[in-house]
Amino acid sequence: MGKPDQPRGPDGKWRKRSGVAVAAALAATVAYGQVGVTGGGTASVESSISQALRTKLDKGKRNAAKGRPGAAWKDLSLKRTGQRLFRGARCAVNSYGDVQRFLFRTPCRSLDRMLYALDDEQGNRIVVSVAWVDMRNAVSARELRALADVHGTGNIAPLPGSFVGVGDIRWTGRNYDSRRSNRLVVIAEVEPVSGAPSPGYLDGIADVAAEFPRP
Numbered sequence: 213m214g215k216p217d218q219p220r221g222p223d224g225k226w227r228k229r230s231g232v233a234v235a236a237a238l239a240a241t242v243a244y245g246q247v248g249v250t251g252g253g254t255a256s257v258e259s260s261i262s263q264a265l266r267t268k269l270d271k272g273k274r275n276a277a278k279g280r281p282g283a284a285w286k287d288l289s290l291k292r293t294g295q296r297l298f299r300g301a302r303c304a305v306n307s308y309g310d311v312q313r314f315l316f317r318t319p320c321r322s323l324d325r326m327l328y329a330l331d332d333e334q335g336n337r338i339v340v341s342v343a344w345v346d347m348r349n350a351v352s353a354r355e356l357r358a359l360a361d362v363h364g365t366g367n368i369a370p371l372p373g374s375f376v377g378v379g380d381i382r383w384t385g386r387n388y389d390s391r392r393s394n395r396l397v398v399i400a401e402v403e404p405v406s407g408a409p410s411p412g413y414l415d416g417i418a419d420v421a422a423e424f425p426r427p
Contacts, residue, residue: 269416276423284420285330293337294329294376297427301325303345309366314359321346321395323368324426329376329405330417336407339381340417341370344426345397353395360399361390368399378405387414389422398422 272287285292303320304312328340345368347353359365363385373381387402400421402414 269419272420273423276420277425279425279427281328281424284424285328288417288420289333290330290338290417291332292328293331294378295326296371296375297324297326298371298375299324299427303368306369307366308369309364311356311360311366311368314356318352318355319348320356321348325368325371326424326427327371327373327376328421329378332407332409332413334407334409336409337378337405338409338414338417339373339376339378339403339405340421341383341399341401342421342424343368343370343399345399346426347395347397350392350395353392353397357390357392357397357399360397367401370401373405381405387411387418389415389418391422396426398424398426400424 268287272284275281275283275287282292299322301323303323304315306323306325307315323346324344326342328342330338330340332338345353345356347356360367367383367385370381370383373379381403383401383403385401388400390397390399392398400418402418402421404414
């Protein structure tokens with residue numbers, strides 16, 4: 213079931229949130245801390261925030277795409293406190309919802325999953341799940357991504373939070389991004405564990421994490 217603050221696609225179905233929603237909230241947290249804007253300075257401050265955000269995200273994405281997670285997290289002022297990689301899992305049994313039904317009908321070649329625990333400079337703790345799904349061809353990869361991107365259709369199941377010492381996690385799909393490269397689908401999700409990080413901050417982290425190459 214979709215959420216009212218999430219965009220609809222051309223077919224009228226709700227889409228999971230992606231990196232397009234990261235503007236001022238992420239920049240305020242990552243670049244400047246808490247920023248207050250009043251009076252006639254709003255436009256100029258928002259402009260500078262947006263530029264700072266684009267710079268940090270672009271740098272983080274470049275490091276992520278080069279397989280440098282430590283550098284990417286540093287770009288977003290994050291400190292890694294735990295991580296766990298699980299290789300070669302079966303896709304259908306490690307998924308749920310419509311995504312699982314699709315993967316039973318259209319098996320993948322392999323599934324690798326990573327879970328990160330991260331702390332930011334404000335004392336918030338978050339977890340980041342990244343899944344790399346290798347499908348049999350580009351057509352099935354495109355279909356999988358299109359299905360997973362719709363809110364309420366299920367997803368690849370993230371690794372348990374206990375793997376990085378954070379306990380149970382309720383994955384909502386609200387801080388989400390994905391990409392496809394030929395037959396590979398990459399799905400990234402982010403959730404807060406403690407503190408109150410902004411939704412834009414979490415969404416921007418998912419945007420960066422989706423760029424990580426298969427480990």
